[in-house]
Structures are given as structure tokens and as C-alpha cells.
Amino acid sequence: MFENGAGAAPRHEPPRLTAVAAEPLTAEALLHRTALGEDDAFADLYDLMAPRVYGLCLRVLRDPAQAEEVAQEVLLEVWRTATRFDERRGSAGAWITTIAHRRAVDRVRSAQAAGERERRATAEAAEPEYDSVAETAANRMEHRQVRRCLKTLTELQRQAVTLAYYGGHTYRQVAALLETAVPTVKTRIRDGLGKLRDCLEVAR
Structure with a gap:
């Protein structure tokens, strides 16, 4: 009824939708x-x-x-x-x-x-596999003399010296094979090589 008059009914704009950012997930x-x-x-x-x-x-x-x-x-x-x-x-x-x-x-x-x-x-x-006494014995003495002198050692000395001298095992390996402590093996080898040296000196 009203056409562009002062009493025309006001026009209502549709509400605008605003995007809401999604919150990041925790x-x-x-x-x-x-x-x-x-x-x-x-x-x-x-x-x-x-x-x-x-x-x-x-x-x-x-x-x-x-x-x-x-x-x-x-x-x-x-x-x-x-x-x-x-x-x-x-x-x-x-x-x-x-x-x-x-x-x-x-x-x-x-x-x-x-x-x-x-x-x-x-x-x-x-670690040295055997000491200089055994090395000297290997260089200077015949195997027959060494075998004969080995018989003068105790069983443990002979086993320890043989494993180190002939087998090329370290002290730790000898100890493991004989199920003996490393310090004990070192002592037996040292004493055994001392006896072996003395025996070989006499056999010269």
C-alpha cells in the first residue's frame, strides 16, 4: 500500500552466517x-x-x-x-x-x-699369549726336550702352559678352559715356565 513513502515498512536483511574455525584436536x-x-x-x-x-x-x-x-x-x-x-x-x-x-x-x-x-x-x-721364556724355549729347544720337561710340571701347570704355549690361548681363555681364576692361571703359567726353563737349561 505504501510505495517508497516515509511510512514504508522497513526491509529486514537475512542474518549473515560467519564461519567458525574448528578448534584443533588435542x-x-x-x-x-x-x-x-x-x-x-x-x-x-x-x-x-x-x-x-x-x-x-x-x-x-x-x-x-x-x-x-x-x-x-x-x-x-x-x-x-x-x-x-x-x-x-x-x-x-x-x-x-x-x-x-x-x-x-x-x-x-x-x-x-x-x-x-x-x-x-x-x-x-x-694380551701376550705367553711370556718371553716360552718364546725363547720355542726358538732354541727341540720339541722332544720340551715335551720331556713338561712332564716335570704339575698337572695344572702343564695344562696351562700347553694351552698357552701350544694352543696360543690368552690367559682369560686358558682360565675359561680350565675353569680356574685368571690370577691362578697366570701364577701356574709363570711357575711352570720357570721350571720349564730350568729343565731346558740343564738339558743343553
């Missing part, structure tokens, strides 16, 4: 979804936790290459064991970093054990 939510087999959730969890996991591993290992390798192992373990996470016992971040710390410490201990084994092997390789 680590706990992503972990629960990962446990349900949602690969996208794990990808988001990976992006969220990888820097933190790597930083922790680097602090423990002090080697970027090893830290990266261990971090990958940790996140793979998280993916495989996501169903074990219990939110009642702590946060997802704490659960994941606990795994990371354990893995990093295990790698350090493994490297230390390997280094210790290598040091022991090097030390045993450097």
Missing part, C-alpha cells in the same frame, strides 16, 4: 582416533608431537642422526600401541615422551655396551 583425541585406525589422525598427531620427541631424543643422545632415527622408532611405536594409552594415568604428551625417553636411554646403553665389548676384545687381543 593429542589425547588424536591418539584415541589413531587407536581406532584413523591414519589422518595419526598424521596430525605426528606433526604435533614429532618436534617434541626429536628434541628429547637429541638431548639424551647428543647426535642428530641417532636422535632422528630413535624419534622415528618412537612415533612408530606410538602408532602400533595407541590402544594402550589410558588417559586416566596421564596426558598423551607424557605417555609419548616417556616412550621417547626410554628408547633414547636404551640406545645410549646399547652403544655403551658395544663400546665396552670392543674395548675388552682389544685388550684381550693385546
Whole structure:
């Protein structure tokens, strides 16, 4: 009825819809979804936790290459064991970093054990297999005379000297073969070689 007049009814514009940004999911939510087999959730969890996991591993290992390798192992373990996470016992971040710390410490201990084994092997390789008396006897005396003089030794002396002299075993190896302590083997070899030397001197 009113046409462009002052009394025309006001026009009402439709309400405008504003987009509401979705809040990012928490680590706990992503972990629960990962446990349900949602690969996208794990990808988001990976992006969220990888820097933190790597930083922790680097602090423990002090080697970027090893830290990266261990971090990958940790996140793979998280993916495989996501169903074990219990939110009642702590946060997802704490659960994941606990795994990371354990893995990093295990790698350090493994490297230390390997280094210790290598040091022991090097030390045993450097240990003389027999002393200079036996070497002199081998160079100067006939095997017949040596065998005859060996009969003058006690059983343990003869076994120890024979294993070291003829077998080329180290003191530790001789001790293991005779089931005897290393200091005892060293004493028996020293005493036996002393008797052997005296016997060979007389046989000249």
C-alpha cells in the first residue's frame, strides 16, 4: 500500500552466517582416533608431537642422526600401541615422551655396551699369549726336550702352559678352559715356565 513513502515498512536483511574455525584436536583425541585406525589422525598427531620427541631424543643422545632415527622408532611405536594409552594415568604428551625417553636411554646403553665389548676384545687381543721364556724355549729347544720337561710340571701347570704355549690361548681363555681364576692361571703359567726353563737349561 505504501510505495517508497516515509511510512514504508522497513526491509529486514537475512542474518549473515560467519564461519567458525574448528578448534584443533588435542593429542589425547588424536591418539584415541589413531587407536581406532584413523591414519589422518595419526598424521596430525605426528606433526604435533614429532618436534617434541626429536628434541628429547637429541638431548639424551647428543647426535642428530641417532636422535632422528630413535624419534622415528618412537612415533612408530606410538602408532602400533595407541590402544594402550589410558588417559586416566596421564596426558598423551607424557605417555609419548616417556616412550621417547626410554628408547633414547636404551640406545645410549646399547652403544655403551658395544663400546665396552670392543674395548675388552682389544685388550684381550693385546694380551701376550705367553711370556718371553716360552718364546725363547720355542726358538732354541727341540720339541722332544720340551715335551720331556713338561712332564716335570704339575698337572695344572702343564695344562696351562700347553694351552698357552701350544694352543696360543690368552690367559682369560686358558682360565675359561680350565675353569680356574685368571690370577691362578697366570701364577701356574709363570711357575711352570720357570721350571720349564730350568729343565731346558740343564738339558743343553
